[in-house]
Amino acid sequence: MILNEELLAVQRGEQGEAMRKVLNTLVMYGEAFGAERMVKITGRMGHAVIGTGSMTWKPVFDLMEELIDGGALPRQSFTTDPRGVEDHVPMSLMDRAMFKVIFSGQKRMEQEWERMGIKDSNAYTCTAYMKEVGNIPQYGDILGWAESSAVSYVNSVIGARCNRNSGILELMSNILGYVPEFGLLTDEGRKADWIIEVQCQNMPEPQLLGSAIGFKCIEDVPYIRGLDKWLGTELTQTVKDYLKDMGAAAASNGSVGLYHVENITPEAVKHALPDGGNSLIKENAKVFVIDDAEIERVKANYPNPWEGREFKEDAPELAFAGCPHFSCEQLRDWTDRLVDGLKRHGNTQVTVNTIFCAAPDVREAFEKKYPVRARRLKRIGVTISGLCPLSYTSNPLTDKIRIITASNKLRYYSKARFYSEAELVEIITGGWDEKWR
Amino acid sequence: MIKRYKGRVVVPGDVIAEALVTHTGFNTLANLKTAGSFLNPRGVLQDMNNPELYGKKMPGKILCLPETIGSTTGGMVLYCASVMGVGPACMLFSKKADTLAVAGAVLTANWSEHPIILVDDLGDEFLQEIKEGQRIHVKEDGTVLVECEDLFDAAP
Numbered sequence: 003m004i005l006n007e008e009l010l011a012v013q014r015g016e017q018g019e020a021m022r023k024v025l026n027t028l029v030m031y032g033e034a035f036g037a038e039r040m041v042k043i044t045g046r047m048g049h050a051v052i053g054t055g056s057m058t059w060k061p062v063f064d065l066m067e068e069l070i071d072g073g074a075l076p077r078q079s080f081t082t083d084p085r086g087v088e089d090h091v092p093m094s095l096m097d098r099a100m101f102k103v104i105f106s107g108q109k110r111m112e113q114e115w116e117r118m119g120i121k122d123s124n125a126y127t128c129t130a131y132m133k134e135v136g137n138i139p140q141y142g143d144i145l146g147w148a149e150s151s152a153v154s155y156v157n158s159v160i161g162a163r164c165n166r167n168s169g170i171l172e173l174m175s176n177i178l179g180y181v182p183e184f185g186l187l188t189d190e191g192r193k194a195d196w197i198i199e200v201q202c203q204n205m206p207e208p209q210l211l212g213s214a215i216g217f218k219c220i221e222d223v224p225y226i227r228g229l230d231k232w233l234g235t236e237l238t239q240t241v242k243d244y245l246k247d248m249g250a251a252a253a254s255n256g257s258v259g260l261y262h263v264e265n266i267t268p269e270a271v272k273h274a275l276p277d278g279g280n281s282l283i284k285e286n287a288k289v290f291v292i293d294d295a296e297i298e299r300v301k302a303n304y305p306n307p308w309e310g311r312e313f314k315e316d317a318p319e320l321a322f323a324g325c326p327h328f329s330c331e332q333l334r335d336w337t338d339r340l341v342d343g344l345k346r347h348g349n350t351q352v353t354v355n356t357i358f359c360a361a362p363d364v365r366e367a368f369e370k371k372y373p374v375r376a377r378r379l380k381r382i383g384v385t386i387s388g389l390c391p392l393s394y395t396s397n398p399l400t401d402k403i404r405i406i407t408a409s410n411k412l413r414y415y416s417k418a419r420f421y422s423e424a425e426l427v428e429i430i431t432g433g434w435d436e437k438w439r
Numbered sequence: 440m441i442k443r444y445k446g447r448v449v450v451p452g453d454v455i456a457e458a459l460v461t462h463t464g465f466n467t468l469a470n471l472k473t474a475g476s477f478l479n480p481r482g483v484l485q486d487m488n489n490p491e492l493y494g495k496k497m498p499g500k501i502l503c504l505p506e507t508i509g510s511t512t513g514g515m516v517l518y519c520a521s522v523m524g525v526g527p528a529c530m531l532f533s534k535k536a537d538t539l540a541v542a543g544a545v546l547t548a549n550w551s552e553h554p555i556i557l558v559d560d561l562g563d564e565f566l567q568e569i570k571e572g573q574r575i576h577v578k579e580d581g582t583v584l585v586e587c588e589d590l591f592d593a594a595p
Contacts, residue, residue, distance in 0.1 A: 023549055026549055027546065031541060031542055031545045035541070051511050051512050052515070057476050058472070058473055058474065058475055058476045058523070059515070059519055060523075061518060061519045061551075062515050062518070062519060065518075065550055104478075150510050153511065165538055166511055166537075166538050166539065167538065168511055168512070168515055168539045168542030169511060169512045169513075169514060169515035169516075170514065170515045170518065170542070171542045171545075171546070172511075220506065220508065221508075253509075254510070256508055257464070257507070257509065257537060305487050305488060307487060396472055398478055414466070414469060414488060414509070415472070415509075415510070417487075
């Protein structure tokens with residue numbers, strides 16, 4: 003790799019040993035992918051994937067300390083992934099005590115992030131690109147972010163350029179201010195390997211569609227056709243939310259870091275050809291049709307995490323929605339769905355303890371913008387939290403709780419059982435029934 | 440009989456160990472979320488979506504795989520597993536390794552005493568033929584010898 007003068011000085015150790023090691027790490031990483039140069043990060047802020055002080059991540063916190071002590075600090079402010087738990091979330095004393103042990107590195111990690119210049123104490127969310135949080139890259143920005151769902155979103159919905167960087171590497175990129183140029187940072191790397199034809203009768207739920215895409219494309223770039231029939235061609239907040247959830251699912255079943263949606267996402271629109279084609283599609287792109295049968299097949303093939311456990315036939319104890327974190331508009335719409343469902347079923351309270359997850363800034367905005375709904379949500383028994391439900395289930399006690407979710411990402415990483423959004427609303431508002439077993 | 444493959448070296452090293460094999464993506468976070476802690480001190484793999492690996496032990500094995508998938512914590516989770524003594528000795532990829540796996544190996548090479556050796560691009564045939572439990576010798580130059588009779592003679 004050819005380094006510029008600034009980086010050569012770093013390599014000579016002129017900014018200290020820690021910086022030299024940071025550079026060498028990123029050079030070795032880039033050279034594995036044929037990168038010939040480092041390019042400057044142009045995004046205004048970074049985003050890291052470490053928000054939970056998990057005891058298993060102690061080596062990471064040690065490394066962060068080594069960087070701080072060595073004077074290797076990020077050049078820009080940043081946001082990071084959600085905390086694993088929050089004090090106001092209802093739980094037993096035993097659960098709370100176990101969280102103290104499981105997340106014993108939380109205080110240390112947050113202190114280290116503060117020393118490194120994190121945006122503020124509300125900056126813990128997987129959806130930092132929400133307007134209320136304000137970490138919104140521009141089209142074409144070069145980024146050194148991590149968090150699979152966020153990378154997918156900023157690449158696809160915004161048109162920024164970011165590889166699927168690992169935790170720590172994203173931090174080192176922001177310390178150096180450069181990332182190696184390869185993969186999704188290049189024009190060629192952003193071209194589509196797959197054409198996905200969505201031929202469902204009705205609009206598929208985003209998490210199920212994303213799941214089907216992830217299983218098929220794994221790490222490739224898909225170009226998705228047929229969604230504009232339902233989503234239109236404007237990137238409204240509703241459309242952005244749909245794509246956020248679809249992309250997150252594709253990034254957990256597989257490792258899709260970028261997708262294009264015909265007539266909707268910015269690069270797909272920019273590269274459209276007059277004949278209906280698109281110059282983003284590779285010549286030899288494979289075609290895959292997703293219809294209702296494929297969506298059903300994907301859902302039916304999810305493993306039942308409750309299989310063989312004694313409580314298999316018992317009612318769920320906890321429901322999670324908002325993984326990735328909800329937008330303000332999703333909080334509004336899900337509130338309405340629950341209120342409608344409760345009316346339909348003649349209930350006044352949710353039948354399962356329910357947590358809606360959203361960024362702390364989004365939660366505050368929701369409470370200001372929709373105070374009546376926020377009060378109603380509390381009254382029917384729903385808690386809004388900025389926690390990460392994946393991290394929440396790394397506690398062996400909470401992992402034993404029978405959790406239901408409409409999040410493909412959560413069901414993948416935990417023993418939470420997946421139901422479609424419509425099914426989840428029915429269970430939460432109408433109660434557990436034989437048909438859900 | 441010596442079955443010989445040649446791959447591309449990302450992190451070099453020389454190791455002889457048993458194969459652990461998956462023909463689908465290895466979800467690093469789902470498998471190693473609590474590995475190394477008192478919850479999973481022996482590094483038992485925990486991804487229920489991967490029946491080939493679920494419940495098996497990782498430490499010191501040579502993981503043979505097509506790619507890693509899932510969360511971008513992947514590289515740092517590999518780094519942590521390695522530092523805590525429950526990581527793989529080596530990762531052998533049939534395809535070109537992905538960004539998260541490379542990140543994990545590169546982090547161990549630069550910031551720990553226990554680098555994870557990583558060789559990729561070994562080809563589909565490698566993954567089709569390799570079986571769990573077979574002993575493998577990985578050499579510094581990316582040569583991979585499987586179940587050879589003179590395995591120990593070939594050791595450094």
